[in-house]
Amino acid sequence: MAAKGTIRRNKTAIQATLCADYSLILNKVDEKQLITPREYRNLRSINREDVEGHVVKLVDKIMDKGEDTCKKFLELLQTDEEVKSTYPDLKKIQLTNTSLLPTPVQASSAEHSDGPSPQKRRKEDDQYQLNSRPTGLCVIINNENFTYMNQRRGTNRDAQSLGEVFSWLGFRVLMCKDQTRDQMDQALKCFASLSDLSQLHEFSVQEWSENGFTDIKEAPPSLNHGDAFICCIMSHGESGVVSGSDGKSLPIKHITRTFKATDQSALTGKPKVFLIQACQGKQDHRGVLSEDLQADDCQSQYIPEEADFLVAIATVEDYKSFRHITDGSWFIQSVCQQLKEGCSRGDDMTTILSRVNNEVSKKEGVKQQPGKLKQMPEVKFTLRKRLVLTPHCD
Known part of the structure; x- marks a missing residue:
């Protein structure tokens, strides 16, 4: 190289x-x-x-x-x-x-070489290149208080953990609290385009700094997507949707498609990761005495609109997810811990999230009754390359 x-x-x-x-x-x-x-x-x-x-x-x-x-x-x-x-x-x-300079014509010929041809090109890297500083933008939507639903106690611990780990990984971390459905929709569109930063004051944006989040009094003078985008949404939810603070639903598919590839988007061809901490139904997930894991991947010469996404949801469709009122949610806390361990080793995101799946699947909602209350996160992705996040030490 x-x-x-x-x-x-x-x-x-x-x-x-x-x-x-x-x-x-x-x-x-x-x-x-x-x-x-x-x-x-x-x-x-x-x-x-x-x-x-x-x-x-x-x-x-x-x-x-x-x-x-x-x-x-x-x-x-x-x-x-x-x-x-x-x-x-x-x-x-x-x-x-x-x-780096062109090789003269009279230099050694590949026809007479005993080893590999010096002109043979190395295979293109199979890893997303994350060279910008900051690495990218991490947006957290943290819904704690609701008009018609229970308060989500413990969610601020999750937000704190996410701020710490993604700041450590070189991202600029911004958070919006207690957003209605329409506010979530508009805020995400604003972050997708970054076309009118003056809108940000409408969403009570806070920025991670040192050891916590502080209010942004006015729009940042500059904000760009960098080489990757992270979106963390923590709220109540039902099958395929997350809830705004007003109890109205926003489909997860609508959220991700706000960031789909276009000719104008600065995020086209770049990885976009969504971490969703929300129930996906009201059923209790019970355990059985077997388990199975399988991952699949594909790649294409051309970039489809839906390429370069990774969506990790706290639980599979129709089931509840669990959150401790002090320590935070099973899923987000596991994600943050596995990122700290895996990114230090150079592991890619799908490997790290497989470990999250495994760790959360072993937790028990009722310790005295193994298998009674379980949780199984779900990871879907259209990533075309390995996504490796690395700590920024400077």
Whole structure:
């Protein structure tokens, strides 16, 4: 990964230099076909970003596309005469690496090699590239108080745990409390588009800072999706829906489809994770003396609208989920603990959530009567690659 590593080491200097003329470098990478026409249109039409923000997104996009594209990008910076004359400061940056420049024709031929061909391309990474800082946006909707339903005591402990773990993983964490159905819907649309940040004050947004959530008095001056999106919703619920603080229902499918891929969405092609802590019915889930786990995955050359989603729900359809009035819910507390352990080891999200499934499935609602009250979370995903979240130590 020499080229990508070179860009990463010199990322700040490269971005600062290319700010001198963003249009030129964008047109150059388009001419060299380092990005697709759709990516070019998206990068050209980004709203609410200064020149530096545009350059950051361009360089992040190049890094996301893997080693071969990074190599061609460095070749462009080193060999194109118009680029060199427009950005003279590039020569001050250590970009030279003999492995990055084109191999002379008279160099060794693959036909006479005893080992693998030096021209053989490495298989494209099967992992989502999360290089932005912050990694992305984590939105928590925390419904504790309801007009016609019982208070969800213990939910603030879950919110605290989520704020801690996703901040540790490099996300910017925002929370909205006690939202009605319509407020939830509008808030999620606002976070999906980030088109009008002035709306955020309507949803009583709080931001995680150090050891807790604090009120945001006005819209943040800048807010972007980064390379991943996390949405955590904690509320009452019924089959396939979650409840607003007014007792009205919002379908989970409607929530996820608010973030589906479009030509305009900055989240197209990026992972979107939804963690839903809510009952999905009124039935008690009883235990039996057998268990089975199975996961499935698929991939496609083109990105469908519904691609790159991971939805983990506290319980399967029609059943209750459990929450301790002091310690928080079984599901969210398990998610946070397994993230702390698994992300430190480099495990991917589906592996971590399988461990959550296993851990929650072993819990007993009535300790004196094993098997009487059980809970089984459910994970669904259309992820095309491995999603690995890593702690940010800086």
